[in-house]
Amino acid sequence: MSAQRRRQAPHSHSETAAHYLVGGVPRARPEQTAGEVLDALRGRSYDCVAMVCVLDPEDRLLGVVPMAALLAARDDQPVGEALLPDCPRVHPDEDQEHVATLALHHGLEAVPVVDHGERLLGMVPTEALLRILRHEHVEDIHRMVGIGRETQQARQALQAPPLRRVRHRLPWLLVGLAGSVVATFIMSRFEQTLAANMAISFFVPGLVYLADAIGTQSEAIAVRGLSLNHARLVQLVGGELRTGLFIGSLLGAITFPCVWLTFGNPRLALAVAVALFAAGGVATTVGLLLPWLLQRLGTDPAYGSGPLATVIQDVLSLLIYFGVVSVLVL
Numbered sequence: 001m002s003a004q005r006r007r008q009a010p011h012s013h014s015e016t017a018a019h020y021l022v023g024g025v026p027r028a029r030p031e032q033t034a035g036e037v038l039d040a041l042r043g044r045s046y047d048c049v050a051m052v053c054v055l056d057p058e059d060r061l062l063g064v065v066p067m068a069a070l071l072a073a074r075d076d077q078p079v080g081e082a083l084l085p086d087c088p089r090v091h092p093d094e095d096q097e098h099v100a101t102l103a104l105h106h107g108l109e110a111v112p113v114v115d116h117g118e119r120l121l122g123m124v125p126t127e128a129l130l131r132i133l134r135h136e137h138v139e140d141i142h143r144m145v146g147i148g149r150e151t152q153q154a155r156q157a158l159q160a161p162p163l164r165r166v167r168h169r170l171p172w173l174l175v176g177l178a179g180s181v182v183a184t185f186i187m188s189r190f191e192q193t194l195a196a197n198m199a200i201s202f203f204v205p206g207l208v209y210l211a212d213a214i215g216t217q218s219e220a221i222a223v224r225g226l227s228l229n230h231a232r233l234v235q236l237v238g239g240e241l242r243t244g245l246f247i248g249s250l251l252g253a254i255t256f257p258c259v260w261l262t263f264g265n266p267r268l269a270l271a272v273a274v275a276l277f278a279a280g281g282v283a284t285t286v287g288l289l290l291p292w293l294l295q296r297l298g299t300d301p302a303y304g305s306g307p308l309a310t311v312i313q314d315v316l317s318l319l320i321y322f323g324v325v326s327v328l329v330l
Helices: 003-008 034-041 067-072 096-106 126-144 162-189 191-196 198-228 233-263 266-296 307-328
Strands: 051-055 061-066 111-114 120-124
Touching: 034 067, 051 067, 051 120, 061 067, 061 111, 096 111, 096 126, 162 191, 162 307, 191 198, 191 307, 198 233, 198 266, 198 307, 233 266, 266 307
Parallel strands: none
Antiparallel strands: 051 061, 111 120
8 A cells, every 4th residue: 555545545443553552551751760660560461562662741752662672771771861763653543554664664563652742642562563464465465466445355355255256356357358459459460470470479478478477576576565665766667677687588598599499490589589588677667667656646556466567568568579570580
């Protein structure tokens, strides 16, 4: 789920930090020593003991001290001197995925929750963060395969009635049907090329499959990584483009001698190898750019995977292949 979508879309209570908030957490004042705080913790039960929240006299959060740091501190050291630098805090209405992302980015076992006056309300504990990550992971998987509705039935797709499964899956598959029409049209435009050398058609399924497989890897990385990665888009695209071209070049190098030996046509072998090289770079770029574009438009990037990205990659792969064949073979 993109950052922009988190800001724009209304959230049910069950998908916010408030739903996972626990109030029974260790609290301390900055002037208290580590020994005093540890003595105060003994014999008491808490909902979350991952860290101690350090508060001012008006219960505003000054920072946190991880329990490991508290145990390692000298008994006479004030806990105000052991505060974790740049510790994030969230508000109760913050989206759950953003909360989990902050915890991962800062290496926290729990995330403090404060009101709009910075007064501590509690924490989102470790077990809740794990549940959030699993929930978002399953949700993204469903979207990536074209199950579009965010419902409990969609998340339990295998148990849903058949008609409901159809309703969840069909919209994006109709996009795929439209793409197959475009791909068929492209093939028909190269009818003379295929008639001149029937062997050209033998490599279409393999080329399309490999491009889809390469793109799917990039999509899976992009869907989750866009919410966790803070690198610039140019850097991300450049890295994926180089990766795709390198993969395509290796696949092309393997394919070239096999096609040459099998069909005795070095031009056809070179065309297949070049097409694999180019399709690899295109597939990884589309696999990253499409989720990013949807994220910028305020749509969950997972919707840019699966059927939609597959259609685009298939059409571009066919155009690349027949373009290369037209130049090198005919």
